Amino acid sequence: MPLKLTVIGTGYLGATHAAAMAELGFDVLALDIDPRKIELLAQGRVPMFEPGLEDMLARHVAGIEGSSGRLRFTMSWEEVADFGDVHFVCVNTPQKQGEYACDMSYVESAFGQLAPLLRRPALVVGKSTVPVGSAERLAETLTALAPAGEDVELAWNPEFLREGFAVQDTLHPDRIVVGVRSERAENLLREVYATPVAEGTPFVVADYPTAELVKTAANAFLATKISFINAMAEVSEAAGGDVAVLAEAIGYDDRIGAKFLRAGIGFGGGCLPKDIRAFMARAGELGADQALTFLREVDSTNMRRRTQMVDMAREALGGGFLGRRVAVLGATFKPDSDDVRDSPALNVAGQIHLQGGQVTVYDPKGMENARLHFPTLGYAPSAQDAVRGADVVLHLTEWREFRELDPAALAELARGLVVLDGRNTLDAALWRKAGWTYRAMGRPNA
Numbered sequence: 001m002p003l004k005l006t007v008i009g010t011g012y013l014g015a016t017h018a019a020a021m022a023e024l025g026f027d028v029l030a031l032d033i034d035p036r037k038i039e040l041l042a043q044g045r046v047p048m049f050e051p052g053l054e055d056m057l058a059r060h061v062a063g064i065e066g067s068s069g070r071l072r073f074t075m076s077w078e079e080v081a082d083f084g085d086v087h088f089v090c091v092n093t094p095q096k097q098g099e100y101a102c103d104m105s106y107v108e109s110a111f112g113q114l115a116p117l118l119r120r121p122a123l124v125v126g127k128s129t130v131p132v133g134s135a136e137r138l139a140e141t142l143t144a145l146a147p148a149g150e151d152v153e154l155a156w157n158p159e160f161l162r163e164g165f166a167v168q169d170t171l172h173p174d175r176i177v178v179g180v181r182s183e184r185a186e187n188l189l190r191e192v193y194a195t196p197v198a199e200g201t202p203f204v205v206a207d208y209p210t211a212e213l214v215k216t217a218a219n220a221f222l223a224t225k226i227s228f229i230n231a232m233a234e235v236s237e238a239a240g241g242d243v244a245v246l247a248e249a250i251g252y253d254d255r256i257g258a259k260f261l262r263a264g265i266g267f268g269g270g271c272l273p274k275d276i277r278a279f280m281a282r283a284g285e286l287g288a289d290q291a292l293t294f295l296r297e298v299d300s301t302n303m304r305r306r307t308q309m310v311d312m313a314r315e316a317l318g319g320g321f322l323g324r325r326v327a328v329l330g331a332t333f334k335p336d337s338d339d340v341r342d343s344p345a346l347n348v349a350g351q352i353h354l355q356g357g358q359v360t361v362y363d364p365k366g367m368e369n370a371r372l373h374f375p376t377l378g379y380a381p382s383a384q385d386a387v388r389g390a391d392v393v394l395h396l397t398e399w400r401e402f403r404e405l406d407p408a409a410l411a412e413l414a415r416g417l418v419v420l421d422g423r424n425t426l427d428a429a430l431w432r433k434a435g436w437t438y439r440a441m442g443r444p445n446a
């Protein structure tokens with residue numbers, strides 16, 4: 001009999017994981033505490049934008065014509081506890097209000113709801129990103145609360161999917177990391193991930209703290225790489241160099257690698273910023289804070305980029321935003337997602353708005369979420385409408401749609417022909433040829 005899986009928390013991670021597990025052939029029951037999400041998902045609709053996810057979901061949601069019927073949704077904890085051999089916990093772990101530390105209340109609540117109902121052998125698998133030491137504590141909670149006692153075990157299996165590539169990353173991950181305490185737990189997870197492992201995905205077996213640390217260490221490294229190139233952009237700017245050429249040149253060294261070396265307005269989203277802060281907070285609790293003091297610099301270099309973009313825009317407008325019209329292309333924290341959590345683009349847009357600028361934002365997929373979080377900004381239904389009458393154009397999220405814009409046609413619409421490329425991805429020569437003043441961070445003005 002194939003294993004029966006449950007997924008608890010159906011956000012970006014959980015909805016993708018649930019659909020992917022059904023795609024791999026398992027029967028899956030997924031739960032969320034948000035009735036709106038469950039209602040949509042049960043109709044085969046995805047409450048967020050993630051390329052390919054809706055198609056994969058529709059192939060499996062029970063009740064949809066032609067589907068495998070392997071994926072169902074519920075709000076009943078009893079049903080979940082009775083159904084699952086393996087329960088994946090995928091709930092959110094945001095930054096605590098007013099602190100760097102991770103807010104574990106959603107994870108604790110999920111474990112608190114599930115554990116007392118576990119009457120048969122089960123493996124509970126944490127996938128959320130948590131501070132190191134959490135798994136050890138949650139394992140005790142499980143043993144204390146689950147009626148099945150020792151037959152209920154915990155594993156930690158951090159997730160590395162990237163929004164925008166979530167389907168591909170979940171079906172064909174570049175590595176699978178499991179923190180386990182027994183062979184039984186390891187074997188159950190080998191069974192779950194048999195398909196990607198057969199394709200050659202490395203399967204790394206670790207203890208709880210190492211598995212938890214792998215995730216935060218990976219994010220800390222990626223954040224450092226981005227802030228490193230942004231620090232180089234600051235120095236290049238001061239010295240009259242070109243960070244794009246510098247990045248290309250150092251990227252040829254395969255010890256360094258070319259990825260994540262594009263200078264710009266920095267990282268954001270629901271993971272990197274809060275994960276590095278939680279990592280610092282946790283290291284402090286463990287008495288190892290000195291080891292991570294560099295992450296403070298990484299964080300502040302990153303946050304400084306947003307202010308620098310605002311400064312650049314103000315300068316382009318001759319020193320002030322009052323009464324000036326600013327077109328903002330991009331609202332999401334990255335392309336191919338509708339996620340606006342801690343989005344650098346919206347942060348910049350918000351700062352300019354608060355300084356008196358008339359900001360009009362356009363984003364291919366993030367408009368609804370952007371409006372929810374920043375209702376006082378102006379929004380336009382297309383890039384062209386955002387640019388119409390603008391004194392300056394800011395390119396802040398690297399959507400392909402923006403790279404494909406025709407600068408000559410936009411020049412007919414704008415009032416001021418200045419474009420500031422906060423992502424270093426537009427074709428500078430093309431924009432300049434169409435009459436625009438093109439500026440990017442860390443690069444000389446032509």
Ligand SMILES: NC(=O)c1ccc[n+]([C@@H]2O[C@H](COP(=O)([O-])OP(=O)(O)OC[C@H]3O[C@@H](n4cnc5c(N)ncnc54)[C@H](O)[C@@H]3O)[C@@H](O)[C@H]2O)c1
Binds near residue numbers: 010033092106159
């Ligand atoms: N989004 C990513 O790209 C990504 C990648 C890797 C890891 N992660 C980690 O995965 C976790 C989830 O991230 P996300 O982006 O999917 O968050 P999300 O906010 O999109 O989704 C979390 C879901 O959990 C639900 N939830 C909250 N409390 C619950 C409870 N007690 N019981 C059941 N459901 C509950 C929420 O309603 C929500 O639908 C976080 O720890 C995050 O750091 C996310």
